[in-house]
Amino acid sequence: MSRIVIIGGTGLIGSKVVRRLNAHGHDAVAASPNSGVNTLTGEGLAEALRGASTVLDVSNSPSFADDDVMAFFTTATENIVVAAKDAGVAHYVALSVVGAQRMTDSGYMRAKVAQERLIASSGIPYSIVHATQFFEFVKSIADTATTGDEVRLPHAQIRPMAADDVATAVARFTAHEPTGSVVEIAGPEQFGLDDLVRTGLEFRGDARTVVADADATYFGEKLTEDLLLPGPGAIIFDTRFGDWLKSNPEQRR
Ligand SMILES: NC(=O)c1ccc[n+]([C@@H]2O[C@H](COP(=O)([O-])OP(=O)(O)OC[C@H]3O[C@@H](n4cnc5c(N)ncnc54)[C@H](OP(=O)(O)O)[C@@H]3O)[C@@H](O)[C@H]2O)c1
Numbered sequence: 105m106s107r108i109v110i111i112g113g114t115g116l117i118g119s120k121v122v123r124r125l126n127a128h129g130h131d132a133v134a135a136s137p138n139s140g141v142n143t144l145t146g147e148g149l150a151e152a153l154r155g156a157s158t159v160l161d162v163s164n165s166p167s168f169a170d171d172d173v174m175a176f177f178t179t180a181t182e183n184i185v186v187a188a189k190d191a192g193v194a195h196y197v198a199l200s201v202v203g204a205q206r207m208t209d210s211g212y213m214r215a216k217v218a219q220e221r222l223i224a225s226s227g228i229p230y231s232i233v234h235a236t237q238f239f240e241f242v243k244s245i246a247d248t249a250t251t252g253d254e255v256r257l258p259h260a261q262i263r264p265m266a267a268d269d270v271a272t273a274v275a276r277f278t279a280h281e282p283t284g285s286v287v288e289i290a291g292p293e294q295f296g297l298d299d300l301v302r303t304g305l306e307f308r309g310d311a312r313t314v315v316a317d318a319d320a321t322y323f324g325e326k327l328t329e330d331l332l333l334p335g336p337g338a339i340i341f342d343t344r345f346g347d348w349l350k351s352n353p354e355q356r357r
Contacts (some may be wrong), residue, residue, distance in 0.1 A: 107156040108132040108278060111143055112163030116240060120271030143180035153191040160197040160278045170211025177219035185226040196223055196230040197278045202288055202334045210325040229282035233274055236290045237264045239348050242304035256317040257298040260327035265291030266348050269341035288338035307349045
């Protein structure tokens, strides 16, 4: 049985993907600083990839500052490509963000696009999955848009999804043949970004007021109405935000 190495396999998505792949009989192992594998320094990377057929990167940068996040995704990806080629890895899978290529004012999205380009030009057969925003990320969106007791966000449309559904999709693509392309995945419902965050905060009993503001930016990007939306070919998953909130009582404070 060939090994699948999940870079960032201890994270939100990574830990779910490791569980799903192993439950389906694969030999999936998490690789991250917690298990002695650091893609930035290269520490432990060659050893981790030895004998692997597939590498999945679902890591994330500890800092979202423009320069830090660009340095993280470019350095890490360059190191993974070198180690993966040395190990004879036959499939490189990565998770990115729906619309990243359109959000050129966002340092985070520019870094994700740089990561994708390095993978696509590496010569290693690849699959790139573009997901919409995770339900689990709604509070972070609110936090980054907060001044005092006010959260200012545009009414741009968003089609968020549950991390469980993201992990299911990513596990499937990881276990599949390389697509050599970008595949989009999304949730079943469309919201205004301000409405989504308002619903999430109300459920948590969070007293902050969400104000619709067309000039407010999202991770440095001024959003147009459909910038965050996937295209017509996206694979749509089932979990609805209201059901997810009810089944995640820890979302209540
Ligand atoms: N949030 C969203 O709505 C959204 C939407 C679409 C796509 N995405 C993408 O989804 C991916 C996964 O996000 P997530 O929320 O699951 O991430 P997360 O929970 O923050 O986990 C980050 C992972 O990265 C690992 N990591 C950090 N520094 C590393 C290094 N130097 N070397 C190797 N691993 C390192 C961490 O390892 P330790 O545990 O050892 O520190 C952890 O396993 C990201 O690439 C993000 O761009 C996110």
